[in-house]
Amino acid sequence: MNVTIYDVAREAGVSMATVSRVLNGTAVVKEETKQKVKQAIERLGYRPNAVARGLASKRTKTIGVIVPDVSALYISEIVRGIEDIAVMYRYHIILVNSDAQLEREIDLIGTMWEKQVDGIVFMSKQVLPDHIETFIQAQIPVVLCATEDPERRIPSVNIDYTKAIFDGARYLIDHNANRLLYVGDPAAASISSQARVKGFKEAGKDSGISIDILELSDLTYETSYKEMDYFLDSHPVPNGIIAVSDEVGLAMMHALQDRGFKVPEDVQIIGYDNTRLALMSRPQLTTISQPLYDIGAVSMRLLTKFLQDEPVETYSVVLPHDMVIRHSTF
Amino acid sequence: MNVTIYDVAREAGVSMATVSRVLNGTAVVKEETKQKVKQAIERLGYRPNAVARGLASKRTKTIGVIVPDVSALYISEIVRGIEDIAVMYRYHIILVNSDAQLEREIDLIGTMWEKQVDGIVFMSKQVLPDHIETFIQAQIPVVLCATEDPERRIPSVNIDYTKAIFDGARYLIDHNANRLLYVGDPAAASISSQARVKGFKEAGKDSGISIDILELSDLTYETSYKEMDYFLDSHPVPNGIIAVSDEVGLAMMHALQDRGFKVPEDVQIIGYDNTRLALMSRPQLTTISQPLYDIGAVSMRLLTKFLQDEPVETYSVVLPHDMVIRHSTF
């Protein structure tokens, strides 16, 4: 059998209440007693049982983290941010993958509820009424991470996707590009896609600028390359491209280069995410950088504020994005 | 206050034991009673409290997953494998990052103990006596994932790193390379590094083959590029290279190409991991593929066997690796 708080109490010649007190520092204990208890703990190799503690205190010091897929590069970076801050505040995270499926997401929120997590960091393509309803029903503090509630009823941490793409497009325009192409997934796929397309369109409203959009069926290098290649058969070559990711940006670069076009002379390209990929192309890729780690970290920090009843100024945190200028643009 | 099993019992007009029985299917319950209970659960929106259940049953259905850093590409892929199988067996995972620091690792094992996890999937550079001791003390089933106990006291899942590099080197030799270079981190850094270097040396024992090793100070693209560039100043150009990762392989390729060498004509290059990166270079990178997802999945599966007292044939599982031939080799 395992050593319990009761064993420690007996060993130290005090009551279990006192042991609990020195363990949690919830009340003043005479220094001498405290030492006795600590020594007993040491001697017995006692470890408090977090489950029992969770039951008694109704707080598990555990956060549910629901993501579409940890193995996605940008997500694992965010998760790292979440976990680091969680540890800092003495929380642990239960990590689950939803594969971006609504039913599974709802189900997972329920499971988190059963697990009595103190809070949830939630990530998904979009937030639907079903989500909101479940959150409310479960009565668990939630922070949306890189995800937004259109009605802003749930706190969230994001960057301004619209402005990010807008800035990128403006940069191209300011550097003499006038035939712009945005390459991404179908805008219907997620809130952030819609936001990006919106930014692109806004930037292209100038006179003399033509804009076009290439919707990819998926966001892998191979598909992007092929579909761009196909696109070029029937469309004039753009001289400015913004891609939804560095991987797609790289595919664009290769598709163009393989047709004999020069980057950035003939066409300038901007990627997205500032992954290591952007460094490994020739020329190196200019890219829009999202502070992924920070998005995770700030989400978790925001959640801790709710959990500790700290005052919260901003419910919808917007983190600044950045453009990293390399050599695929002027 | 939350709905408890007691509320359900009253609502259904049965005892809480009966409710527990229909919940867990631990005993036969009359169909009629079962229906009553189920309806009561439905009406009340009851969710069992996993913490209370964990305390009473002494099993939390939770697995601790200790990794150096989730945000590392290959690790997040493994974690995904772990989580998928965990879900399949109705477990959840608590994920923690150790940053490969011994002290933190030991500490985390202790925390997992407090959390009363049913088992641990452990990943680290190496397994030291301190680890083993802590595992034993905690009395929690552990599976080492992509990590090995030199004395094989703890079950583990790996690929045969020695053979993987050996195979790669043999491939190069069979394709007329006779000046081989292995590029990796210092062999002292981890068990797997040592294993790889060993495989390389073994393959190079043939007459007429010269082998060399370049130890990188870190494994990023930039550093690798620079250190290779420096290396080439004072060493003859190898005609066959095996890199410790695709990223490093890519750096090698670029360093060579920038000096005017042709890949694979002048020098053949083999990467490691079969990441998406390998597809994105020109020429595309031949690479040694580790089944990362599977390593995670099999680790977790193995752990479930221990947890459910299923018979286990192999304590040290070795998964097959693979060579993906592309265009950086003949």
Place this chain on the structure above:
DNA sequence: TTGTAAGCGTTATCAA
């Protein structure tokens, strides 16, 4: 087939 009641290992509320 069902009910009773004793844990599980803490925290938290009273008293002392």
Place this chain on the structure above:
DNA sequence: TTGATAACGCTTACAA
């Protein structure tokens, strides 16, 4: 400053 003791919400003998 400390000690009893009642929760916490469930599982699990043991009875019935």
